[in-house]
Amino acid sequence: MIQEVRKGEEINSESLKKFLFESGLLSNHYNKLKILQFNNGFSNLTYLIKFENKELVLRMPPKGARFGHDMEREFRVLSSLRNSSLKIPKVYFFSKDISILGAPFYLMENINGIILTKNNPISKNLTAQQYQFISKMWIENIVQIHEINFNKMGLDKIGKPIGYVERQIKNWSTQYIKSETENIDESRKIIGWLDRNKPKKYDHCLIHNDYKYDNIVFDKSLNSVNAILDWEMCTIGDPLMDFGTSLAYWTIESDHKNIKGILDYPTVNAGNPTRMELVSMYESRRKIKIKDLIFYYVYGLFKLSVIVQQIFYRYKKGHTKDEKFKDLNLMTRLLFKLGWQAIQKNKIEHYY
Template identity: 40%
Template sequence: MADLNPDSATRIRPGEELDLAALTAYLNDTVPGFGTITACEQFPGGYSNLTYLLKTNSQEYVLRRPPFGATIKGAHDMGREFRVLSLLQSAGYPKIPEPVVFCDDESVLGGPFYVMKRVSGIILRAHTAPKLNLPAEIWRRASESLVDNLVQLHALDIQTTGLIQLGKPEGYVRRQVEGWHRRYVNSQTDDLPDMDALARWLTDHLPAENPPTLLHNDYKYDNVVLNPDDLTDLRAVLDWEMCTVGDPLMDVGTALSYWAESNDGPFEKSFNLTWLPGNLTRQEFADRYAAGSGRDLSGILYYYIFGLFKNSVVMQQIYTRYQKGLTQDHRFAGLLAGVRALARKGIQSIEHQKML
């Protein structure tokens, strides 16, 4: 079995460099004893916010900022993500990076950003995990741990912790369906009948909503930090930018829409590693969550379809930015094919009345 090394940063992509002089000056003014940045690198994963590793002589930090050129209202909200971490810290939830400072002065780096302490561990990414040759039993336990932690997140008392202030749970599902459809229309570049059909189906089949909980809204392997010596030990959950409160099955559906299986296509397998032998299937994920949470998941198909639609819209938005020349990251050139693939999967799942 290959060694599990901590998630590593690398050189910064062209056009995404930070002004280290301005950043150092700001951090020393606002964070007592921060020191001098001795190195700055970029984490290569992800398609949304940009994430950097900052090193000083005594500490490692992570900085997050929106993509250069991003103007999508409601997305990439650094202040809100920092606020979520602060609320979770106050609530005593331990599996988060410690928030350090938020900056909304765009004269520093050209956009808002925040800094948190780095959590040491491993992030399992789709492009590296197959090379690790981990036995099926390890993947089984790791995937079970991932589900169990989602159950724990949804068990947080949103009233006593103050987390209720992160959103308006009443009518959450309807607002989400309408909002993501609107985002798709605003970023559409091609005629995709499957996307239009999914939007109509979601609108016509709105479910009765479940009692609200905290929602992460982007829960998957590459948004958690694991202990490299024990992959069942989940040290931190990352990327809280879309966290809110609402129907917990919306969170489950989104997680399931990322959950590739062995018979899925190459695109689905390219952005998640759950197709590797030993991982739970989508249905096993749903069954384990239902058992742990006590919630009825007989209607999970709706939420899975929503997750596929939402992921398709996110890729469409990123592809549109690439088409407009607002980002030079060539990974984005093929995302339209991903939109088509997920939309088709959604249509086929509706036709077969099960998660495909």
């Protein structure tokens, strides 16, 4: 999870040291910094900065990023939520001065605990009973996000709820076309289907937009949540689009081996609910009934396919040399096939 900084993704330690000193976080400019890099995740560059018995996390957009990755937005959201009931990291400083590190960045506290990823041995050794408890916590926290009073938190201006669903379909479609590297028949079919089948009425609230196991830090006992991470896409919008994105990541044991091959998450382990069980848990907790479930699930798969394709586009253009990105085009193809099969079978499970 923590490694030496990848080649081509180094940051200027002297410039950072100067910023830390001038910000009051570093007491002596001559003290050394130790810079490491988090290797999980496919999006922003995230570094662990060690100095003077302190540990901070620095986040900045990847080189060559064409869309999203708004560090100022994420910093503003986390700052606004600091007095809420949500478990979030404390943030310190944001800078949009690209002369320092070459891109905008912000600094936050390092949260210790357990992140459930496919490569974390703990994920494979948990009992079914533990996963049952963890998944209930997972549901409880996404519901808390959706029920928070965002006006009271001063976040009413971070999104435009009117027309949100329509804009998401249009914007993600545009982003896919701009980062397209090959023709995938299902891509245009899904874009058209989503546009024709979008719900006419929907709710709005604070949404995370990337809520999944590996964006949650659990405490070491796995009995509580220490922090929810990665708020860069947070906005005011349809909560079911948020939940649909989470469903797209929620691989289950009965999924085809090809699905588990590309979305290899601990959600496949015994004790985790199926996607339909997860839907029932969410509906029960929020006292609602999801009417357009296929739309929201396919939207989640579509959004994920666009994100993956954008990363592959950066790799193909040479903006990143990380070899873990070299076959992401295969993942994009399969995600589109999954979305189209889910539409054809009208199911979110047992459709491929």
